[in-house]
Amino acid sequence: MKTLADLKAIREKAQQEMKLRNSNVRVKVIVGMGTSGIAMGARDVMKAFLDEVATRSLTDVVVTQTGEKGFSSMEPVVDVIEEGKPGVTYGNMTADKARKVVVEHLVNGNPVKEFIISTEK
Amino acid sequence: MPTKRIDLLICCGSGCVSAGALRIKERMIEVLHQNNISDEINIIETGCMGPCDFGPVMMVYPEGIFYKKVVPEDVEEIVNEHFIKGRPVKRLMQQEDDKALATKEEIPFYQKQVKVALENCGYLNPEKIEEYIALGGYEALGNALNGTPEEAIEVVKRSGLRGRGGAGFPTGMKWQFVRNAKGDQKYVVCNADEGDPGAFMDRSLLEGDPHRVLEGMMLAAYAVGASEGYFYIRAEYPLAIKRIKLAIEQAKEFGLMGNNILGTDFCFDAQVRTGAGAFVCGEETALIASIMGRRGQPLPKPPYPANEGLWSKPTLVNNVETLGNLATIFLKGTDWFASMGTETSKGTKVFALTGDIQNTGLVEVPMGITIKDLIFEVGGGIVGDHKFKAVQLGGPSGGCLTNDHLDVKVDYETLKEKGAMMGSGGVIVMNDTNCMVNIAKFFLDFSVDESCGKCAPCRIGLRQMYEILERITKGKGKPGDIDELITLGNSIKQLSLCGLGQSAPNPVLSTIKYFREEYEAHINEQACPAKVCLDLMHFNINKDKCIGCSLCARRCPVSCISGSRQDKYTITQVDCVKCGNCLEVCPVKAITKESGMHDDMKKKLQDLAQEALEY
Numbered sequence: 001m002k003t004l005a006d007l008k009a010i011r012e013k014a015q016q017e018m019k020l021r022n023s024n025v026r027v028k029v030i031v032g033m034g035t036s037g038i039a040m041g042a043r044d045v046m047k048a049f050l051d052e053v054a055t056r057s058l059t060d061v062v063v064t065q066t067g068e069k070g071f072s073s074m075e076p077v078v079d080v081i082e083e084g085k086p087g088v089t090y091g092n093m094t095a096d097k098a099r100k101v102v103v104e105h106l107v108n109g110n111p112v113k114e115f116i117i118s119t120e121k
Numbered sequence: 122m123p124t125k126r127i128d129l130l131i132c133c134g135s136g137c138v139s140a141g142a143l144r145i146k147e148r149m150i151e152v153l154h155q156n157n158i159s160d161e162i163n164i165i166e167t168g169c170m171g172p173c174d175f176g177p178v179m180m181v182y183p184e185g186i187f188y189k190k191v192v193p194e195d196v197e198e199i200v201n202e203h204f205i206k207g208r209p210v211k212r213l214m215q216q217e218d219d220k221a222l223a224t225k226e227e228i229p230f231y232q233k234q235v236k237v238a239l240e241n242c243g244y245l246n247p248e249k250i251e252e253y254i255a256l257g258g259y260e261a262l263g264n265a266l267n268g269t270p271e272e273a274i275e276v277v278k279r280s281g282l283r284g285r286g287g288a289g290f291p292t293g294m295k296w297q298f299v300r301n302a303k304g305d306q307k308y309v310v311c312n313a314d315e316g317d318p319g320a321f322m323d324r325s326l327l328e329g330d331p332h333r334v335l336e337g338m339m340l341a342a343y344a345v346g347a348s349e350g351y352f353y354i355r356a357e358y359p360l361a362i363k364r365i366k367l368a369i370e371q372a373k374e375f376g377l378m379g380n381n382i383l384g385t386d387f388c389f390d391a392q393v394r395t396g397a398g399a400f401v402c403g404e405e406t407a408l409i410a411s412i413m414g415r416r417g418q419p420l421p422k423p424p425y426p427a428n429e430g431l432w433s434k435p436t437l438v439n440n441v442e443t444l445g446n447l448a449t450i451f452l453k454g455t456d457w458f459a460s461m462g463t464e465t466s467k468g469t470k471v472f473a474l475t476g477d478i479q480n481t482g483l484v485e486v487p488m489g490i491t492i493k494d495l496i497f498e499v500g501g502g503i504v505g506d507h508k509f510k511a512v513q514l515g516g517p518s519g520g521c522l523t524n525d526h527l528d529v530k531v532d533y534e535t536l537k538e539k540g541a542m543m544g545s546g547g548v549i550v551m552n553d554t555n556c557m558v559n560i561a562k563f564f565l566d567f568s569v570d571e572s573c574g575k576c577a578p579c580r581i582g583l584r585q586m587y588e589i590l591e592r593i594t595k596g597k598g599k600p601g602d603i604d605e606l607i608t609l610g611n612s613i614k615q616l617s618l619c620g621l622g623q624s625a626p627n628p629v630l631s632t633i634k635y636f637r638e639e640y641e642a643h644i645n646e647q648a649c650p651a652k653v654c655l656d657l658m659h660f661n662i663n664k665d666k667c668i669g670c671s672l673c674a675r676r677c678p679v680s681c682i683s684g685s686r687q688d689k690y691t692i693t694q695v696d697c698v699k700c701g702n703c704l705e706v707c708p709v710k711a712i713t714k715e716s717g718m719h720d721d722m723k724k725k726l727q728d729l730a731q732e733a734l735e736y
Contacts, residue, residue, distance in 0.1 A: 002376065021130075064184070066207040
């Protein structure tokens with residue numbers, strides 16, 4: 001390391017690796033992992049999100065989970081909460097749909113309307 | 122690129138490790154593996170999170186959930202419920218009024234705290250330099266290197282930072298002395314010879330955020346013009362030694378240490394020296410002697426280390442916590458730092474809370490906080506139904522404060538005025554079951570052991586004081602003993618060569634000042650009011666309550682309890698060894714501790730004395 005700019009470069013890279021501990025992330029993907037969610041394949045959905053986010057190097061996205069959300073008939077349910085925008089809830093998710101959400105919504109910024117079951121007011 | 126979704130921070134400070142944190146980590150790895158989710162979760166060992174009494178503790182991010190008192194059997198539930206189903210385990214959270222407090226921010230223990238030196242402690246992985254850099258590490262150094270050393274000294278002077286090792290000498294002024302001293306080679310030494318009983322601030326900081334201390338040392342080195350540094354750490358802190366050595370290695374690897382740091386002319390190298398755990402080596406001249414491989418004994422001052430220190434070269438000696446404050450001061454500015462604290466004491470102070478207090482642990486609070494807030498708000502008050510009696514600040518060099526001092530503000534001057542001292546930050550809280558004469562004896566015993574023996578007031582005087590205390594606690598105190606203790610104490614304070622002797626009488630003098638009646642009871646009435654000194658208390662069986670079950674008699678190791686179901690039981694006082702077994706086993710609580718030597722015992726002692734005379 002020779003300059004402050006080098007230090008800054010290292011810092012930015014290291015911050016990505018600590019992003020889970022940082023509350024200032026751009027997008028939070030919250031997968032509902034209650035019993036019914038898991039029964040309907042929420043784990044595969046979450047894995048698809050994790051995998052897709054990693055391969056696309058989306059460093060400002062955090063994937064996490066929560067308990068039962070109450071939409072048992074539409075499990076697996078996933079919330080996407082984007083900074084400064086109303087939260088979106090996707091239902092009846094699958095691994096393939098998850099990958100599509102990553103591309104369309106998280107990368108291009110266009111929520112995938114056909115999967116949405118509710119939008120935050 | 123991370124595919125992780127959870128950062129699990131397990132506190133691996135020494136407190137939590139001894140409470141079993143490593144077993145939990147092993148179990149966690151096992152359970153995660155069984156559930157096939159090892160690759161989704163990051164397990165990070167951090168330094169001390171603070172609330173050692175709750176240990177082992179852990180935090181789960183991104184939610185920031187705080188779990189306490191986790192045992193290996195809980196791990197499966199945490200993984201199944203929280204990590205897989207996203208339902209945090211309420212049972213393991215801190216509870217208050219039937220409500221589970223999920224995150225750190227909700228817990229009262231943390232609310233009055235302001236973390237400067239401990240900012241990252243318990244939050245980052247101390248063995249990864251990248252995490253320190255991610256949190257702004259080494260930026261302060263980079264910025265300072267773009268300015269002049271004088272500017273760096275000016276920053277520290279304006280911040281009002283004072284030495285956190287105990288004496289409270291203004292850090293900026295100390296730097297200026299070393300800067301001004303003439304010498305072709307200068308050194309910086311980090312004093313990590315933390316030896317007070319009940320103090321673990323420096324250890325926690327070195328273990329939890331070693332790079333912060335290292336960066337602080339480099340800032341100091343640049344300011345005073347030193348090119349070499351030494352960490353003097355006691356050998357009893359193996360983890361701190363390991364972590365700081367690793368930090369030095371990593372800094373070298375990243376080019377943050379060595380020649381021409383960040384493209385400037387500044388060159389710096391640091392080494393670790395381990396001490397063999399002699400208390401006196403915390404005194405700077407003794408510490409310097411020890412680094413040079415000599416016997417750890419202090420030298421008269423002047424010359425001060427700033428002019429003639431390590432190998433007779435100008436040397437700056439700063440405490441761990443002092444160095445730990447620097448990076449944040451340089452980044453956030455002097456005004457921010459000086460806005461905390463009192464007129465003469467700025468910033469924050471780390472304290473190690475121990476003794477009869479609810480929340481034992483490591484805390485950092487703004488200077489100027491009252492003793493009451495420190496003990497009852499942050500510390501959570503006294504354990505059990507007991508009352509607060511006294512608090513010993515500054516370990517064996519400090520003094521005690523009482524109920525009357527709860528509104529006293531914690532700053533260097535005020536504490537000194539009241540007969541205590543800031544010290545390095547050990548806070549030992551005592552409830553009403555403590556005998557203050559005995560406490561004073563305990564601390565003095567420590568100082569007698571740790572006296573290096575170089576100067577007579579400390580070597581002989583402290584021993585004399587100890588013998589007087591010993592006889593007072595044995596019921597052989599004489600009228601005039603208290604005055605003798607005061608005279609001796611004051612002389613030792615004035616005549617001793619170094620800080621050890623100059624402060625060692627403090628616990629005795631301050632307990633005499635605030636608890637003189639306890640000393641008097643010991644001497645005049647041969648009674649220990651707190652029923653601690655065994656010779657000055659006795660056990661008694663209340664015959665009205667006794668049911669004659671004979672349990673006490675059967676448990677007595679010296680068979681000094683006799684009686685029958687009809688006559689009830691009695692203790693033969695002269696044979697009693699005060700083991701307390703009878704008190705523990707009595708099913709109807711008929712046995713009590715009584716203050717004062719029993720009359721039978723007094724008579725026996727008189728008879729013995731008479732016999733000796735006649736012989």
